[in-house]
Amino acid sequence: MMKIAIAACKLLRAALKKLGRGSSLPGAVALKICPGALGRLRIDCPVVAVTGSNGKTGTTELINRLALEAGLKTVCNSEGSNQIEGVAACLLGACDLSGRIDAGAVILESDERFCQYTFKELIPTATVVGNLFRDQLTRNGHSEFVAKELKKGLRPGTLPVLNADDPLVTSLGEGFQRVLSFGVSPAALSEPEDASHAYFDGAFCPRCGGRMSYRSHLFAHLGDYSCASCGFCRPAPTHEVTAIEDGAITVDGRYTIALSQRDMMHAQNLAAAFTVAVEVLGIEPERAAAILGGIELKNSMVARVSSYSALGRELTFMLCKHENSMAYNETIASILRGATPDGVSLLIIVDKLSRKYSASDMSWLWDLDLHRLGEPLVGRVVFSGGFAHDLCSRALLAGVPADRILVQPDIEKATSLILEHGRGDLFALTCFTDAPKLRESIRRLSKNGRK
Template identity: 40%
Template sequence: MKLALAILLCKAIRFVGKLVGKGSSLPGQIALKFCPDALGRVKLPPYVVAVTGSNGKTSTVEMIAAVLRSAGKDVVYNAEGSNQIEGVTTLILTHCTLGGRMRGDVLLLESDERYARYSFKWFHPTHFVITNLYRDQLTRNGHPEWVYDAILPALHQDTTLVLNADDPLVSCFARGHEKVRWFGLEAWDGATAEHHGVYDDGAICPVCKEKMEYTLYHYNHIGHYRCPSCGHCRHTPDFAATGLDLKEGVLELDGDTRLALSFRSIYNVYNILAAWSLCRLCGVDKAVIARVLGSYILKNGRMVTFTLGKHHGTLLTSKHENSVAYDTNLRYIRDWEQPCTVVVMVDAISRKYFTGETSWLWDIDFDLLDAPHVERVVLCGKYVNDLALRFAFSRISREKIACYPSIPDAIQALERNGEEEIFVVTCFSDRDKLLDKVKREN
């Protein structure tokens, strides 16, 4: 009876919340106060899939949902991104009968990496995808190894771990765990023998703390590695990207399936690879996965095209306080090779909390914009002076750089001048300050 009342209460509050455009976490929060062990009492679907990591959670979950639905499965997932225990509770209880049986074939959960151990206290996923671990939101997360320790208690021995073989820290989750499947990217023309970036989190083995050796780098510390001291090394992937041409936008998976890349980014390759791996483990045919992923355009706003005056523009959402997210999008711009202007916007560092801490700007490799086709760099927002100081230490010509404390002033200046491509690099906390003043494209 207590569970039924908690479900009813959650459904009612969620219904009211939808009417006012809010309420993805509050219903679950209240239901948990009424019935703290509600998640341990409900009957879940046969597949319970969790996805966590520093980057790629939302995009990977969205692609998995699209593929599984195309394969005829009824998928319930947290499309609104409420990925802590309260949001997870709302999602599960609102899709339950009053008897406590959840509807659907698959429960698919994006899980905040810091709070996964709370979300999975009462139940455990059948499959747990871990995309990567990077320096991310220093104010909240500290070092990636701290995040690793936060995720570890959430992993159950009966859960199949689906791990990024190319991330040396993520691969540590397999230690002492019997049910592990790996995904990874094989050698390709864009891989390098040397590390490129401001810092190297792969320099030291996460197991024994001795020097790590790499045969190739895909980006940052993601690549093919081996520790000569303890033997910690990249595992052979069960699911592999066996061919990649970013310029042509072609990806080959498991040696026999080719698909087109709608977004030609190494980030997108790993998100697709994670989604491919999970969907194959769920029994979906390769042809179905390739058909969906090869033409899929993300709905989560990570990439938005727009027009501004005579300019065509592209918004590349990059998490503030996450240098790897920025570096990946800057590489995309570097490889564009057509005349363009780049806008870097930092006005509010986070949507979740206030901080004025900007040391993360110094971890970003802004020298990637030191390219002839980058004609202008526009810095704008409340933290424009922090940006200007950081760019003063870059190789980019000072004549190319313009600074605007006001975002509307920067947008007006761009609208009045030129017709080259514009790339805007900013975070979810700031993107609508641009999108509200431009014309979005389909």
């Protein structure tokens, strides 16, 4: 059945490719034919799984491109889904009919909750866990639930590569004899992070429940933590960023990596990729650092930014993710960090929460750092989409002055408002579910002129 499953997968992939569609369907069909197909693959090279709430696509791309440029032939699910069907489509599409994969490294992005299914029979050589944030709580419940589900996917035989700065992620290493870790040293921080956030998930120890203290914060609940009750604390990372300056990071005090984007999460992702390269793929550290410094990511914060012109103004669109407060909070923080004295104005659109499920829960709006829209550099704020009124109410309760807020549920009219009344640099924030509506609005406004 294995050969039939592989053949079916390859045929379907080829057919769908001709139609211009990438899909997990071939994997789903193959797994129907041969449910244990993943465990029957013959893979003689390291298999690296990458998972976590935010940044796993970027980290997967970093590791894949690093391996490629180091001369390794790779197999990576960079274009498909990150659930078991997508991984199956990728691997069965890449193997020969005997199930053998001819590669120097296999790099697989995986949904956090699906690791337990994807890696049931196929045990990765190493599993990178980047972070665990509040993400799609409608689907995922909460971070502790996700951590518990993810732990089921960390089976004996895999080598956990964990973010030392995230206490919940670090706690996943309990029970393993050997764990690798990466992080950003507190010494690398030139200035303390603004700790004013809508919520904080690091107050209590994930191991014993005792109250934790932090010597320094990176962002959200990531930082240098310790629990006085049980001694749980940030481990000394296998490799860590020891300096961030002049557009570059230094790893382990010796290896310099140029930064293509200046956000802390990217620094963390680079540290993760460096650790995998050196410890799992056997690439020399100097070489790994040199290659990483030259990678411009397709899936990066920079790539998630696009600029548009309409009604004589420039509008910068920054792709976020609904129900993921970290995505919005980090985007708002980066806009404010880069604001000029002319200030910034923002259009925030929340219309449809998900393409996959129907939900109307707006609890996550209370996890957004909307209070930051009350800072002096913010000129005008326009809220749009079906949740415009909820956003407005939440922002007012967070202390944003009423005279800088406009509410317009209609996305095209709202886009027109920000273009006409926005002060300073203009930004639009929304999720990929609502992005087409924004792009269409801009297109129509550009074509038709002033509304």
